[in-house]
Amino acid sequence: MPVSGLRIWRARWVLPIDAAPIRDGAVAVEGDRIAWVGKARVAPAGDRLDLGDALLLPALVNAHSHLDLTGFRGLLEGLSFVDWIRTLTAAKREVTTDDDLFDAARAGIAEGLRSGIGTFGDTADRPAAAQAMRALGVRGVAFQEVFGPDPAQAESAVADLERRVVRLLDEAGDEPSLVRIGVSPHAPYSVSDALYRATAALATARGWPLATHVAESADESALVTEAEGPFAEYLRGRGIAVAPRAASPVALLEATGVLATRPLLIHAVRCRRDDRERMRRAGAGVAHCPCSNAKLGHGVAPLREYVEDGLPVGLGSDSMASNNRMHLLEEARIAGLVQAARAGRAEAVPAAALLHLATLGGAQVLGLADEIGSLEPGKAADLAAFPLGDKVAAADLDPVAAAVYAMGDAPASWVMVAGVVRVSAGVVAGVPTDLPVRMAAQAARLAEWREARPAR
Numbered sequence: 001m002p003v004s005g006l007r008i009w010r011a012r013w014v015l016p017i018d019a020a021p022i023r024d025g026a027v028a029v030e031g032d033r034i035a036w037v038g039k040a041r042v043a044p045a046g047d048r049l050d051l052g053d054a055l056l057l058p059a060l061v062n063a064h065s066h067l068d069l070t071g072f073r074g075l076l077e078g079l080s081f082v083d084w085i086r087t088l089t090a091a092k093r094e095v096t097t098d099d100d101l102f103d104a105a106r107a108g109i110a111e112g113l114r115s116g117i118g119t120f121g122d123t124a125d126r127p128a129a130a131q132a133m134r135a136l137g138v139r140g141v142a143f144q145e146v147f148g149p150d151p152a153q154a155e156s157a158v159a160d161l162e163r164r165v166v167r168l169l170d171e172a173g174d175e176p177s178l179v180r181i182g183v184s185p186h187a188p189y190s191v192s193d194a195l196y197r198a199t200a201a202l203a204t205a206r207g208w209p210l211a212t213h214v215a216e217s218a219d220e221s222a223l224v225t226e227a228e229g230p231f232a233e234y235l236r237g238r239g240i241a242v243a244p245r246a247a248s249p250v251a252l253l254e255a256t257g258v259l260a261t262r263p264l265l266i267h268a269v270r271c272r273r274d275d276r277e278r279m280r281r282a283g284a285g286v287a288h289c290p291c292s293n294a295k296l297g298h299g300v301a302p303l304r305e306y307v308e309d310g311l312p313v314g315l316g317s318d319s320m321a322s323n324n325r326m327h328l329l330e331e332a333r334i335a336g337l338v339q340a341a342r343a344g345r346a347e348a349v350p351a352a353a354l355l356h357l358a359t360l361g362g363a364q365v366l367g368l369a370d371e372i373g374s375l376e377p378g379k380a381a382d383l384a385a386f387p388l389g390d391k392v393a394a395a396d397l398d399p400v401a402a403a404v405y406a407m408g409d410a411p412a413s414w415v416m417v418a419g420v421v422r423v424s425a426g427v428v429a430g431v432p433t434d435l436p437v438r439m440a441a442q443a444a445r446l447a448e449w450r451e452a453r454p455a456r
């Protein structure tokens with residue numbers, strides 16, 4: 001062993017994110033921290049390992065996932081958003097067990113790790129995803145969801161939420177954990193104003209981070225601003241009174257105290273200038289999910305404006321039921337293409353800004369920018385290497401453009417989280433070999449349930 005205890009990884013290109021790309025670069029790691037970043041030829045003494053013709057990046061940050069829904073990929077194709085939500089909710093209630101959700105979350109994490117993701121901002125209403133994140137050694141914030149469109153449910157729903165969060169925190173014990181626990185009032189069509197207020201008050205009192213889905217669909221806006229549309233009809237059908245609530249979904253979050261918690265706003269597709277100003281004033285962040293938004297027909301978020309406003313923005317895959325894949329370099333590429341098409345000019349959001357979304361931007365919106373998201377001495381040793389294959393020449397001309405536009409869905413060969421290697425030679429550590437078989441069995445039960453379900 002070298003005296004310094006340093007482990008040094010060399011790659012053809014090191015992309016620190018907060019500094020210029022380094023050709024023939026290296027990153028030195030000591031324990032769970034980055035000790036040094038620079039040119040390989042002047043690297044300090046230590047145990048040298050060569051990642052070859054690869055891009056070495058900070059491990060990517062998926063700012064919004066639903067890991068425990070990974071088994072629902074393919075179940076909900078072609079449904080309207082209201083039917084999509086209702087079918088998903090029914091499948092969770094009637095088919096999947098906690099073991100299924102734990103398997104699905106592990107499968108989702110493994111898929112994320114294979115695409116270079118080391119940190120997840122996950123939302124779920126059951127503990128399985130947080131437990132799976134801990135089991136596989138990834139980093140993140142596990143936001144615990146709360147639902148309740150009927151104001152009469154607010155008090156009991158938030159008390160139950162607090163118990164669930166405390167239980168998850170207790171499970172971790174006194175050991176330092178890579179997984180923080182937060183809260184997530186689900187969305188305007190599934191959360192009453194009273195429940196928003198109570199959840200915001202809980203988050204503030206406890207110092208827990210808060211994430212919420214907002215301004216995603218036209219149906220949601222119609223419910224909030226006019227008390228009309230399919231969500232309004234659905235709630236009235238359940239005997240819940242519906243009236244116009246605010247000038248916009250983001251204005252609703254402001255009125256109910258949610259914006260004051262500096263929340264992570266998931267989607268934020270339908271945000272006008274006044275909404276963006278509310279978000280900027282509040283110090284809110286955005287989880288931008290361009291593939292999910294496009295696939296569900298929800299439109300295009302004003303990402304260019306967010307970036308120009310200096311709002312913190314990360315990239316999210318959303319659930320595999322609405323994306324159907326998890327690869328943030330591909331997500332960054334699509335975000336960039338769509339914004340350029342929307343703006344009618346090349347590079348409406350520059351490639352470096354797109355790569356920032358997948359790394360430091362995601363870290364910022366999850367409150368983890370002091371720890372991760374860029375390669376800097378003192379930060380956590382969260383790293384991912386992507387072999388360049390036939391893109392070596394492209395990377396030599398422009399390594400950032402290669403990362404965003406040329407790599408496609410290239411797998412990461414090697415991923416480290418907190419100084420521990422989690423992916424080596426493309427293989428994820430700690431995943432049971434029978435997981436694919438278990439996921440196929442879960443799919444078979446879901447298919448049988450879908451077959452037996454009365455048509456709507």
Ligand SMILES: [Zn+2]
Pocket residue numbers: 064065066123213266318319
């Ligand atoms: Zn979501």
